[in-house]
Amino acid sequence: MRLPVIDVHTHLAGLGHGGTGCFIAPKKFRSALYKVMRAKLGIFGAHREGRLDQAYLERLDRDVAVAVENAVLDAAVVFAHERIYTDGGEIHPSRQELHVPNAYAFSCCEREDMRGRLMPAMSIHPYRRDAVDETLRWIERGAVAMKWLPNSQNMNPADPRCRRIYDILAEKCVPLIAHTGGEHTVSIFRPELGDPELLRPALDRGVNVIVAHCGTKSGLFDTNWLPQFCNLARKYPNCWGDTSAFCTPGRTRWIPRILREEGVVEKLIHGSDYPVPPAAWTALFTLGWNRTRELQRVWSFLERDIRIKREFGMPDDVFTNAARVLAPGSLERWGVVNKNPLHRAAADSHTN
Numbered sequence: 001m002r003l004p005v006i007d008v009h010t011h012l013a014g015l016g017h018g019g020t021g022c023f024i025a026p027k028k029f030r031s032a033l034y035k036v037m038r039a040k041l042g043i044f045g046a047h048r049e050g051r052l053d054q055a056y057l058e059r060l061d062r063d064v065a066v067a068v069e070n071a072v073l074d075a076a077v078v079f080a081h082e083r084i085y086t087d088g089g090e091i092h093p094s095r096q097e098l099h100v101p102n103a104y105a106f107s108c109c110e111r112e113d114m115r116g117r118l119m120p121a122m123s124i125h126p127y128r129r130d131a132v133d134e135t136l137r138w139i140e141r142g143a144v145a146m147k148w149l150p151n152s153q154n155m156n157p158a159d160p161r162c163r164r165i166y167d168i169l170a171e172k173c174v175p176l177i178a179h180t181g182g183e184h185t186v187s188i189f190r191p192e193l194g195d196p197e198l199l200r201p202a203l204d205r206g207v208n209v210i211v212a213h214c215g216t217k218s219g220l221f222d223t224n225w226l227p228q229f230c231n232l233a234r235k236y237p238n239c240w241g242d243t244s245a246f247c248t249p250g251r252t253r254w255i256p257r258i259l260r261e262e263g264v265v266e267k268l269i270h271g272s273d274y275p276v277p278p279a280a281w282t283a284l285f286t287l288g289w290n291r292t293r294e295l296q297r298v299w300s301f302l303e304r305d306i307r308i309k310r311e312f313g314m315p316d317d318v319f320t321n322a323a324r325v326l327a328p329g330s331l332e333r334w335g336v337v338n339k340n341p342l343h344r345a346a347a348d349s350h351t352n
Contacts, residue, residue, distance in 0.1 A: 002338040004074035004331065006119075006322035007302055008145070008177065009212060009244035009271025010060065012078050012100045012108065014053030022053055023099040033185070040277050057108055060274065064117045067303035075117050075336040076274070076302065077326070079147045079177075080105040082123035084154050084189065089127045092154070097186045102138050109142075109334060116335035119326070121145040121177060126155060126162045135168050144330040145210070149179040150193040152186045157198040163205065170206035174327045177242065178202075180229065181213040182222030182250070185276070194222075196229045203236045208325050210269055214241035214258060218250030226254060233267040240325060243318065244271035247278035247308045255312045256286075268314070269321045270306065278305040287311055 014022030015029070028034060029047075038044045046055035060078070067073035081100040084092040102122050109118040122138035124131055124146065135146070146169060148155050156162075157178060169176055180196045188194075196215045203209055211232070215225030232239045241264070245251050259265055272278065280287065280295035287295070291311065298304035306319065323331060331337070 003320040003323040004336055004338040005072065005270070005306070005319040006326070006336070007064075007073060007076040007272050007274070007305075008210065008269050008322040008326070009242050010076045010078050010274040010302075011081070012060070012105055013056055013098070013275070014100070014104075015047055017047075017050050017053045020053045020104045021099075021101040022104060023096065025097040028097045028186070037275050037277070041275055056275075061114050061117060063274065063300045063302045066300040067306070068117065070300070070303055072303050072306045074338055075119055075334070076272075077119050077121050077144055077322070078105055078108060079121050080123040081147075081149070082125045082153055084152075085125045085127045086154070087127065089129055095154075095187070095189060102134075106138070106141055106143075116337070119144045119330060119334045119336065121147045123147045124165070125153060126159065126165050131161075132164050132168065135165055139168070139172050139174055139327070142330070142333050143174060144326045144334070145175045145177050147177045149183070149186070150198070151179065151188050151190055152183055154189045154193075156190075156193055158201055162201065166202045166205040166207050169202075169208075172327065173208065175208035175210050175240075175325050176202055177210040177212055179212045180215040181225055182216070182218035184219055184250075191223070194225065196225050196232055199232070199239075203232065203239055206238065208238045209236075209240065210325065211239065211241040212244055212271065213246075213251070213273075214243070214254070214268075216246075216251050216254045218245065218248065226258070230258075230261050230264045234263045240267050240269050240321065242269045242271035243309065243314070244273035245276055247280070247282070247305050248273075248276055249279060249282050252279075252282040255283075255309070255314075259313060265315065266317060267321075268318045269325065270309070270314075270319045272302055272305040274301055274305075277301055278308055280304065280308050283308060283312070 215229035
């Protein structure tokens with residue numbers, strides 16, 4: 001089997017235009033960070049026309065399509081984003097800043113004009129009373145992974161209530177993609193929940209865990225949990241780490257270090273953290289002025305992210321490992337195939 005290149009970490013977003021059910025808190029939407037991202041995506045004023053959700057989705061799909069046309073990518077996993085729940089299992093009354101319903105994420109991937117380029121990851125809070133039923137429901141519909149953002153969604157991966165979800169994910173071979181390390185796109189509820197060590201219960205119960213961001217710090221005052229991730233990756237065959245946001249000012253510095261970590265680099269999985277723009281200039285002293293300028297001009301964020309990482313020397317396996325870890329049958333169900341001849345030779349070397 002020829003393994004496709006998959007971006008395992010991309011985000012959907014919206015304001016609910018067109019009945020999507022999406023939500024961005026007004027204060028967050030008006031923040032400088034969100035204004036910059038909207039401007040860079042070319043959708044700055046779409047909200048005034050009542051079509052931000054559609055404009056964002058069209059831009060994301062075009063980013064994927066261009067990267068496919070230029071033979072660097074085959075598909076992207078898009079995330080639902082769960083609500084924040086209290087410790088008592090109720091929807092939090094005031095802290096929600098971002099919400100993308102599972103139904104919307106799946107409907108995007110089921111669109112005929114986008115089929116074969118997008119695959120959905122569900123997001124279900126483990127404290128919900130109906131968490132088991134909802135997990136089974138979206139697995140049945142074709143979820144390729146579960147996505148959690150513990151430090152912002154008030155999820156403690158070591159909480160006993162998570163065990164029932166872990167057992168389902170392990171049985172169905174559906175990976176858990178769990179955010180670790182710093183977070184600055186949404187507000188942090190409980191900073192300590194960014195520690196990869198809290199994912200040990202999932203690993204012990206046999207879940208394929210993708211440690212998003214590999215525990216790295218991004219902001220000045222974040223904790224660096226990269227050593228904890230490296231220890232877990234070496235100990236557990238089912239522990240992986242994604243490279244999302246590694247091409248940003250706060251995390252580019254970690255690429256050379258993690259590539260030197262024996263027993264860890266082969267556990268990396270490619271992710272971009274779209275719509276966060278990858279910045280080639282953060283690697284100026286590594287890549288040189290001419291190459292940096294050339295990479296920064298690459299239009300597709302997804303293509304640019306891959307090209308920067310390849311310039312750093314990330315191995316081919318990093319870009320095809322997602323195809324090995326996502327839920328069984330995911331590629332066939334969502335029509336994803338290896339369309340790109342440039343990475344077929346590397347993929348063929350892994351054919352059983």
